[in-house]
Structure formats: C-alpha cells, structure tokens
Amino acid sequence: MQEIWHTGIVTRLLDETYNTRRFWIRIPDMERFDFRPGQFVTLDLPIHEKKNKRWRSYSIASHPDGSNEIELVIVLLEGGAGSTYLFNEIREGSELQVRGPLGMFTLPENMEKELFLICTGTGIAPFRSMAKYIQLHNIPHPNIHLIFGCRQQRDLLYAEEMRKLAAEMPGFNYIPTLSREDNSWTGRKGYVHGIYEEMLNGSKRPAYFYLCGWKAMIDEARQRITGMGYDRHDIHLELYG
Template sequence: MVDGWHTGIVIKLVDATPNTRRFWIQIPTLDVFDFKPGQFVTLDLPIHEKKNKRWRSYSIASAPDGTNIIELVIVLLEGGAGSTYLFNEVKVGSELLLKGPLGVFVLPPSLDQEIFLICTGTGIAPFRSMVTYLHAHQIPHAPIHLIFGCRYQEDLLYATELSQLATKMPDFHYIPTLSRETSWQGHKGYVHQVYEKILSEKRPANFYLCGWKAMIDEAKQRIMALGYDRHAIHLELYG
C-alpha cells in the first residue's frame, strides 16, 4: 500500500447486461477490506499521464462481508477512456491500483424513517450493497423503497436477487420501472412518477439518489416540490 493505494487483483468477470460487466477484485495485502455500504473506490488506470485524468471512481456493489473481495459493476461508456480500458484490457488476473473506501453516501445511523433509494443504470450498485447488508445483519428499518429506472428489461442489474430480497424482507420494496419496454407488466415510465405516487400524501422520508446528473437534478427538484427539505436528499453523482 502506498499513500492509501492498494493493488487489487481481478479474480472474476461476468457480463451482466449487454453493456455492463461485474468485476470482482481481491486486495491480497488486506485480510479484510472494510467499508460502509454505499461507499466507493477510486481506480488509477493507465490511460493518461496526468493523475487526475487517470482516476475513475465506482461505487462498491457488494456488501461488507468480512473478506478482502469487493464487487464493482461498470457500464461501458461510448468514448469513455476508463471503461474502454476496463472492458478491453482487464482480464482475470489483471492488477488494478485502487484507493478506498471513500465517500459519505451511506445510510443514516437510525433507520426509523422511510427511505427512498432512487437510481438508474449502474447507480443500483450502492443500494444493492446497503440492502444486502441490512438483510444479512437483520437490521430493523422503516419501509425502504428501491426505485430502479432502466430502458429495457435486459438492463435490470441484480433483478432476480433484488426480487428475492423483497420477498424475504417485509419492509423492503423493489420497484423496477422501464421507460422503453413494451411487453413489461411492471411499472412503465420514469422513476419520478413512482415516488410521487407513493408520496401523494407527504410523510417523513429520506431520499438517496444515484445515477446520471439529469435524473438526479430532476428528482431533487421534484422531491423539493413535494415539500421536502433539501437536507432529506442525499446524492451520489455519476459522470
């Protein structure tokens, strides 16, 4: 480890959707990679001479489990130097320089207020970590609504796993919503209509938003228009 940087080794790769891949990374110098659900790591990729142009940050998609292995889920961005390198050059056995855990996008100490986890695409990563952790440790909580927006059914990351968790956790509601799928029986449209409908009568709630800037900006405006204070809204911005 140098200045908080660790060498991680890629031990497993799985294509999750047509344009996303799951990366399992082991940090052999640590017995346990300890983090809070919702935190991220920064990778230093050999894609530029300047440090700040080599760094890419990704939320940890796995829950802390007492091991030195973490999972990242990464989308291939058209023209994106970081994701192009990760998809084209990184194989099982590749080394990746990483720093972390970093970030304060974590659940509050008390979970006695309703929580809305709102995301699109790979923004599901920190929420999967949070919900898996709550279930594994049987932590009591007020109702949690995970509202996950994608275009098509094939884009829904961790769909089977999250559906199963919803059957095991009485106060966890998994609500995938698709904007372009015609044969979909579930929620159609965008994430905003879903939380607005659930909150047609305002009540105390906390909001966690993760994904691309356009979705987060719109959600923040709409949630405040429902009468919520901006301090009830927590953001993790991608891109």
C-alpha cells in the same frame, strides 16, 4: 492526508448485461476490506499522463462480508476511456490500483424514516450493498423502496436477486420502471419520478431520499422532492457522469 493505493487482483469477471460487467477485486495486502455500504473506490488506470485524468470512481456493489474482496459493476460508456480500458484490457488475474473506501453516501445513523432509494443504470450498486447489509444484519428498518429506472428489460441489473430480496425481506419493495419497453413488460413504465410522487401522493410523511445515477435524473429528483416540501437535508446523492 496521504493517498494510500493498494494493488488489487481481479479474481472474476461476469457480463451482467450486454453493456455491463461485474468485476471482483481482491486486495491481497489487506486482511479485510472494511467499508460502509454506499461507499466507493477509485481506480488509477493507465489511460492518461495526468493522474486526475486517470482516476475513475465506482460504487461498491457488494456488501461488507469480512473478506478482502469487493465487487464493482461497470457500464461500457461509448467513448469512455476508463470503461473501454477495463472492458478491453482487464482479465482474471489482472492488477488494478485501488484507493478507498471513500464517500459519505451511507445509511442514516437511525433508520426511523422511510427510505426511498432512487437510481438509474449502475446507480443500483450502492443500494444493492445497503439492502444486502440490512438483510444480513437484521437491522430494524421502516419501509424501503428501491426504485430502479432504465430503458428496457435487458438493462435491468441484479433483477432476480432484487426480486428474491423483496420476497424475503419484510418492508423492502423493489420497483423497476422502464421508459422504453414494449407490451411484454407488465411492470411499471415511465420514469422514476412518477413512482415516488405517486407513493407519497402529497402526504409528506417522514422520509429520506437517496439518489444515485445520471446527473439529469438527480437534478430533476432534487427539484421534485424539495417541491413536495421536503428539506434538502433529507436528500443524499451520488452522481454518475
């Protein structure tokens, strides 16, 4: 299969937190950029001679809206060649080589089982896309639990937007949980694993688990979820780093 790369134009940049930035990219040679919520794109960045060392993949944080523009949210990784280039060199009007959409990390065909969307860091991106899409198209769904783990309040991405979504969309629960927060935080504390274990509390009711974020979180979640008696086919994942 031939790789098709498109030239994207960066139309807008916005710092979401102290170390994450939102990038809006328009693909002029496409009338509309069609993708399924949860899919990703690959960028070819001029950071290495070997092409496979130039490629960086990012989940699409926006939902399909019929336009040819997408949003990515990217964290600046210490020593990360790709993110350092994107943060230091890319401005509004810059061009980026884009391939996609790619990936099978998408919503189930039938929305009959409860959905646990478990993420850390920028792993919230595909779940933001999914949740907005479900809301926009009034897709019937069982309870959806977005469990978002990070260290401190300053690390929360799309917090106000997710709270608003939870207030507007029946059956959508937004549960941010912080592992290193002081007493000013009144929400959930600790790690994501305690949240879904407590919610399921040995009931093993029908559920799908979508995991997106750091490898350590995903590995532990897989172990714990199968340990609760769920089948590995109930678990879908997208690895970061």
